[in-house]
Amino acid sequence: MTENTPNLRWAYMDHWRVDSPQGYVSQYSSIERLDSFLKQVASLGFEAIETFDFHLPVLIDLFGSLPNARAFMQERGIDRVLSLFFGIMFDDRQTQPHLRSTHDNILRYAEYVVKSAAGLGVENLIVMPAAQYHAVEPVSDDKLRACAEVWSRVGKMTLEHGIRTVCHHEFYCGIHHLEELRKFYSYADPRYVFWYCDTAQHKIAGVDPVSLYLELHDRCGGFHLKDTHHVDLLGDYRQRPESEVTARTTRRWFWEMGTPEGLVDFENLFKAMKEHGYKGWVSVEHDKADFGGNYPESTAVASWYIQNVLKKIYR
Amino acid sequence: MSTKPDIRWGYAFNQWKQGWQGFARVEDHIRAFKATSAAGFHQIELTAFPGPWDPVGRPESIAINFGSVRKFAMQLPDWGIDRVSSVFLDVGQLSFEDLHFGLLPTQRGQHEAIFRQARLHAESIAEMGGECLVVAPFPHFWKEGALNAERMQAAADCWNAVGAMTKSLGLHTVLHLDALSALRTTAELDQLLSLCDASCVNLAFDTAELTIAGHDVVALYRRYHERVRHFHFKDALAVDTLGEYQLPHAERAMILAGGERKIPRWFGELGTGLVDFPGLLAAMNELGFNGLVIVESDKGPAPVMSSVLLNSWYLQHVLKVLPRPL
Numbered sequence: 001m002t003e004n005t006p007n008l009r010w011a012y013m014d015h016w017r018v019d020s021p022q023g024y025v026s027q028y029s030s031i032e033r034l035d036s037f038l039k040q041v042a043s044l045g046f047e048a049i050e051t052f053d054f055h056l057p058v059l060i061d062l063f064g065s066l067p068n069a070r071a072f073m074q075e076r077g078i079d080r081v082l083s084l085f086f087g088i089m090f091d092d093r094q095t096q097p098h099l100r101s102t103h104d105n106i107l108r109y110a111e112y113v114v115k116s117a118a119g120l121g122v123e124n125l126i127v128m129p130a131a132q133y134h135a136v137e138p139v140s141d142d143k144l145r146a147c148a149e150v151w152s153r154v155g156k157m158t159l160e161h162g163i164r165t166v167c168h169h170e171f172y173c174g175i176h177h178l179e180e181l182r183k184f185y186s187y188a189d190p191r192y193v194f195w196y197c198d199t200a201q202h203k204i205a206g207v208d209p210v211s212l213y214l215e216l217h218d219r220c221g222g223f224h225l226k227d228t229h230h231v232d233l234l235g236d237y238r239q240r241p242e243s244e245v246t247a248r249t250t251r252r253w254f255w256e257m258g259t260p261e262g263l264v265d266f267e268n269l270f271k272a273m274k275e276h277g278y279k280g281w282v283s284v285e286h287d288k289a290d291f292g293g294n295y296p297e298s299t300a301v302a303s304w305y306i307q308n309v310l311k312k313i314y315r
Numbered sequence: 316m317s318t319k320p321d322i323r324w325g326y327a328f329n330q331w332k333q334g335w336q337g338f339a340r341v342e343d344h345i346r347a348f349k350a351t352s353a354a355g356f357h358q359i360e361l362t363a364f365p366g367p368w369d370p371v372g373r374p375e376s377i378a379i380n381f382g383s384v385r386k387f388a389m390q391l392p393d394w395g396i397d398r399v400s401s402v403f404l405d406v407g408q409l410s411f412e413d414l415h416f417g418l419l420p421t422q423r424g425q426h427e428a429i430f431r432q433a434r435l436h437a438e439s440i441a442e443m444g445g446e447c448l449v450v451a452p453f454p455h456f457w458k459e460g461a462l463n464a465e466r467m468q469a470a471a472d473c474w475n476a477v478g479a480m481t482k483s484l485g486l487h488t489v490l491h492l493d494a495l496s497a498l499r500t501t502a503e504l505d506q507l508l509s510l511c512d513a514s515c516v517n518l519a520f521d522t523a524e525l526t527i528a529g530h531d532v533v534a535l536y537r538r539y540h541e542r543v544r545h546f547h548f549k550d551a552l553a554v555d556t557l558g559e560y561q562l563p564h565a566e567r568a569m570i571l572a573g574g575e576r577k578i579p580r581w582f583g584e585l586g587t588g589l590v591d592f593p594g595l596l597a598a599m600n601e602l603g604f605n606g607l608v609i610v611e612s613d614k615g616p617a618p619v620m621s622s623v624l625l626n627s628w629y630l631q632h633v634l635k636v637l638p639r640p641l
Contacts, residue, residue: 040625042632043355043640044641045639047641077639297346300354311641
C-alpha cells in the first residue's frame with residue numbers, strides 16, 4: 001500500500017424508494033429502477049451498497065443468480081453488497097436473542113442467510129443484537145449474557161463463511177445504554193462479535209459515539225454514518241409499537257451528515273479513527289430521509305460533507 | 316487547423332426552480348450548491364429569473380440575499396462551487412423589474428430595453444468571474460412566424476450591440492437556439508452568422524433542443540464548430556416530427572403538454588435518448604473545442620437530484636470526463 005492509497009472505502013446503506021407511475025415503490029421492483037439507483041449512488045463515489053437480507057430473493061428473480069446481480073452492480077461502479085442487515089423477527093416463540101430456548105433457531109436462520117448470500121461479496125451480517133427495549137426489559141445481566149452467547153455462536157458460524165457478525169444498536173434496542181453496551185461487549189467473544197458504530201442511533205440514545213469508538217475501536221467492524229437533531233430525553237426508546245416511526249416527540253430522527261442542526265461530532269470521530277488507524281469500509285446511511293426530503297439529495301449532501309470535511313481529516 | 320481542446324464542465328441550475336415561489340430560500344440554495352458540487356460539478360450556470368422569489372435570479376436579488384454579487388462569488392467555494400460560469404437570459408420572458416411581458420430582438424424598438432437588461436446581467440457575470448452571457452436570440456416561431464431578412468438583420472444588430480458590450484467586460488455572448496425558435500434551417504443559421512461579429516457573438520449548442528428541432532447535432536457541430544463557444548448537454552427523447560413548434564403557445568402546447576402525441580418528456584438524462592454524445596465529444600476533441608459544457612436536467616421528474624446524479628454517472632463512466640468523487 002502506498003502513501004497515497006486511501007485507508008477508507010465508502011459504502012451506502014440502502015433505504016431508498018422511488019417515485020413511479022405506480023406510486024412510491026422499491027427500487028428492487030425492476031431492473032430499470034435498480035439501474036438508476038446504483039448509478040446515482042456510484043456517481044457520488046460510493047463503491048458498495050448494504051441492504052437487507054429480504055432483498056436476496058428479488059435479486060435472484062431479477063438477474064437469475066446473485067453472481068449475475070453482482071456483475072450488474074459492478075458494471076455500474078458498485079463492487080459488492082458489503083453487508084446484509086439480518087431481518088430477524090424478534091419473537092419469544094421463535095427467535096429472541098435474550099431467550100436461550102430460541103438460540104438454535106437464530107443460528108439456523110443466520111446460517112441460511114449467509115449461505116444464501118454467496119456470490120454478492122458480502123463481508124458483514126449486521127444484526128440488532130436484542131429486540132426492542134420494551135420486549136426485553138428489565139434488561140438483566142443474564143439477558144445480556146444470553147444475547148452475547150447467541151451472537152458469539154452466530155459470529156463463529158458466519159466467520160466460517162467469510163462473513164463477520166457486527167452488532168448495530170438502534171436507540172430502542174434492548175442493548176443501548178452505555179452500561180448495557182459495555183457489559184454486552186465484555187460478555188461477547190471478541191473473536192466473533194464486532195461492533196457496528198451507528199453514529200445517530202448512539203447519539204439519540206445519549207451515548208457519544210466518539211467516546212464509544214475510543215472504548216471499542218478494537219471491536220469496531222464498520223460504521224453507519226448518519227446524523228440526528230434530537231436526543232431521546234423522555235424515554236421514547238420504550239415507545240410501542242416502534243420508536244423510530246411512532247415516537248410522540250419526534251417525527252424524523254435521522255438526518256444526513258452536513259445539516260446545521262446535526263448533533264454528531266463527525267470531525268472528532270474521524271480524528272479518533274485516524275489515531276487508531278482504522279482501515280476499511282465506512283458506510284453512509286439515510287434511514288427515512290424521505291420524511292420531508294428525498295434520498296438522492298440527502299446522499300449528495302452527505303457526499304459533499306465527506307469530500308469537503310471528513311476527507312481532510314482522514315481518508 | 317484544430318487546437319488542443321479545453322472543455323470546462325458545469326451544471327445548469329434551472330431545474331431546482333419549480334414554480335414561481337418554490338426554492339426561494341437561501342439555505343435551500345446552499346444545499347443545492349453542495350449537492351451539485353458533490354456530483355462533480357464545480358461551475359454553475361444561473362438562469363435570469365424575475366421577481367423576489369429567486370435569491371440568485373437577478374443581481375439585486377443576489378445582493379439582498381448574499382450581501383453583494385462579489386461577496387456571493389467569494390462565498391461559493393465554501394459550498395464547493397468554484398464560480399458562476401455563465402447566466403442564461405431569455406428576454407422573451409416577462410420581467411417585473413424590467414417592466415415588460417417579453418421582448419422581441421427582431422423589433423428594433425425593443426433593442427434598448429434588451430440591451431439594458433443584458434448589461435445588468437453581464438456586469439454581474441463579470442463580477443462573479445464568469446465568461447458567458449447565454450441568450451435566446453429569436454422569438455419562438457409562433458410569435459412572428461418565419462424569419463425574413465429584415466427581422467434577421469434586426470436581431471443580428473441587437474446581439475452585435477450586446478456582444479460588443481459583453482466583450483468590453485471580458486465576456487462572450489452566445490446565442491442559444493431552442494426547439495421552438497423562429498430560426499429553423501442551416502441556411503438561416505449561415506445568414507445569421509454572416510451578420511454577427513465573430514469576435515464577440517457566437518453560438519451555444521443545446522444538444523436536446525437542436526435534436527428535437529430535427530438536426531443531427533454532431534454533423535451540425537462539425538459544420539459550425541468555429542462559431543460554437545458553448546454547449547448545453549442534455550438528451551432528447553423525441554423529435555418534433557409534426558412541426559408542432561408552429562403551434563400557438565408551443566412552450567405549453569408542445570413542450571409541457573406533449574403535443575398531439577402526448578410526449579411525456581422531451582428532455583432526458585445523457586445516454587437515454589437520441590443524441591450521440593460519444594460521437595459529439597469525439598468531434599469536440601478532434602476540433603479543439605474550447606469553452607463551457609453546461610449539463611442540464613431541464614424539466615425532469617422529481618427528485619431534482621436524481622437527474623444530476625445520473626448525468627454525473629454518465630460523464631464518469633461512459634464519457635469518462637469526470638473523476639470519481641470519493
